[in-house]
Amino acid sequence: MIDKKKSGKVYLVGAGPGDVGLITVKGLQVLREADVIFYDYLANPSFLSGLSSKIKLVYVGKKGASHFQAHQTDIETMMIAQAKKGKTVVRLKGGDPFVFGRGGEELQTLMEAGIPCEVIPGVSSGMAVPAYAGIPVTHRDYTSELVFVTGHEDPSGLHREEFWKGLVSMRSLVFLMGYHYLKENMEQLLKYGMDPQTPAAMIQWGTYPQQKTVVATVGTMAAEAQNQNIKPPTIVVVGAVVSLREKLNWFEKRPLHNQTVLVTRTHQGNEKIKTLLEVYGAHVLEMPLIQIAPMSSWASLDAVLKKINRYRWIVFSSHWGVHYFWQRMEKMGKDARFLEKIKIACVGEKTAASLRQKGIHANLIPKNYNAESLVKALKKKLKKKERVLIVRAKEGHTVVEENLEKIKQPFDLVFAYQNKKPKLDPEKWQNIFTRTPCHWVVFLSASAVKNFISCWPKGMEDPSFQKTRIACMGPMTQKEARLQGLPVHCVPPKATIESLVETMLL
Incomplete structure (x- = not known):
């Protein structure tokens, strides 16, 4: 527990690679007890959704290739100011704060300002994301060497021949933030002697439900990533260990992987179905169409x-x-x-x-x-x-x-x-549906069907839902859906969350 009677303090907390289950217990505890949270682009927003409304949330993301850039000195100044007011401050950073996260710089600045600090490490994306792609970064039959490299810096600034020759000699490389200079980094490896047939993989949105992995070689990686429209955040793995993915891929083989499921339930009742759908790989959108x-x-x-x-x-x-x-x-x-x-x-x-x-x-x-x-x-x-x-x-x-x-x-x-019926912003949800087409809409009550139609009178004729399947809980919900002109694709034999999700998998 944080002692609120003491003066302000800053916690540098690693949020892990993205999957909400990969933050540490201590990190989650500190989040819940904070007064102010400064969070970045790579910290899963789900960490913040269930927190007290009294906690002040400040976005300080530095998304690659984005026009918005929070300056490091400004972030540090804001943290110091809040701590001097006696606030408990959390700096929430994706992955681990000390692995290409500028955590060391922030800690140094805070300590020089006399601010009490604590570091709560996180699961590094450099290890976790390849694991979710079925790529062990070390393996006794392939390599006992591992190098983490920041892929965010212009490699043309690294003129040391020894640096690139050293990387080429390593059998397992992981480039964090590897999108922007992917082509240049692969060219540098080839220039200094790496075999162009060396296996390589680029992993987008690692550990998230929408994770996507592209496997190629060092010689073809840049072109293949472009062909498959890969965008940041990404991690690149280079080495023979990438070839193990063919047998060890587990995360992207789950039955609902990369499918978006819209759950139309109460604010108070989404936890169980959301958790179960995510176990099977679904990306769950929650639209609370009923308020108890x-x-x-x-x-x-x-x-x-x-x-x-x-x-x-x-x-x-x-x-x-x-x-x-x-x-x-x-x-x-x-x-x-x-x-x-x-x-x-x-x-x-x-x-x-x-x-x-x-x-x-x-x-x-x-x-x-x-x-x-x-x-x-x-x-x-x-x-x-x-x-x-x-x-x-x-x-x-x-x-x-x-x-x-x-x-x-x-x-x-x-x-x-x-x-x-809760107040919804149809324009906001229309924007969400445009960006993220729904594969499934789940109705758990007739009231949810009625409220959905009142928001989207065109129903499944709306372009956002033309390829969407509908799952209904029980005959009354099914009856209402058909009455409203909605096609019903799935009704479980037993009116339970488990039975519903199992039927969706068939």
Whole structure:
């Protein structure tokens, strides 16, 4: 833990090569406790998205071939100024701060200014990115030598013949930031005697879902990178170890690699599906088309709770229903014993898991996690005149109550929460879709379908979605999608996140 009572301090933190799972535990802890974060172009923005809104974020990127250039002296001056105000400052740098990251210069300047500092190393992209491309930078059968070279400096300024001859004599070279002077660097290696048939690889956006690797030779690398439209950030590997990629490539062989999946879910509910899709290689875009909100008045729910013993069954359609129902129970000073005489039916396992956390095990969970299956199973257990309480969202579907009406089963309906449509910027999202065409759109509820169409009335006829496939969770979502004129390509046999993603892989 950072002691906030002490004077300001600067942490130089290595963010790793890009994959959010590759930052150190200590680095992540310091990020969460910072007052100010100065971050650069190579630090994954996902690190910042979940932080407190009280943290000041300052972009100081120095992207290669870009018009925007943050001057090093300005960055150092800003860090010193914030630290002197007593702030906890994090300088978040891609890879490791001390590997071609100017971390040593920054630390020197900070210490000369009397600023307390700490360095938290990061996983260097020079090792991690080749590993994600299936290229071990050392291998006993190929090389025990490894040299890291900055590919960002003009090689024409390095006139020392010994320097380039020394590189040529090494069996494994890694050029970090290797895009801008790729052609010149390859020419220098050839000039000083490297075999033009020496294997070489250029890796773009290493460790990110959109990682792309081009394999060629030293003699053809520059032309091949240009042909395949490779842009920074990149790393170049030169040496016989590159030939191992043919057998060791793992990251780019995942079934959803380089596919963009748009997840249209609540702000609060994306974590599980996002994580699972990324495990299979997908680039996940999150569009929160539903915002879960409490009811504007609790009068109806509170009235139901006061006469709870008139019910023999309670039907929960979602874990959010459990959440808000329980919240009002606790407000009344009640706990699980309050429901001891009532049987509980849940539409799915996630809802049942929420109840178990409260100390209650559901009496009924349908084999298929949808309202239709729930009603079918519930009918077999209901006795005549037993009153049922249905707890759901204000905007939820009416399958349960419609079926109970048909069999003249007494029931009451109470709304525990609302599904609101968040404010979205269609122009911003249109720009995103133009740059990043979606391979999949995932709808997990009928409400998400409705809100999507309200933002994009043309639906899949919009040019951004012409080659997009649609996955729907459950028959109600599928029905709404078709009602809105959307083609449905994938519906899982079981209404779970795991089943949905598995079906997308087929």
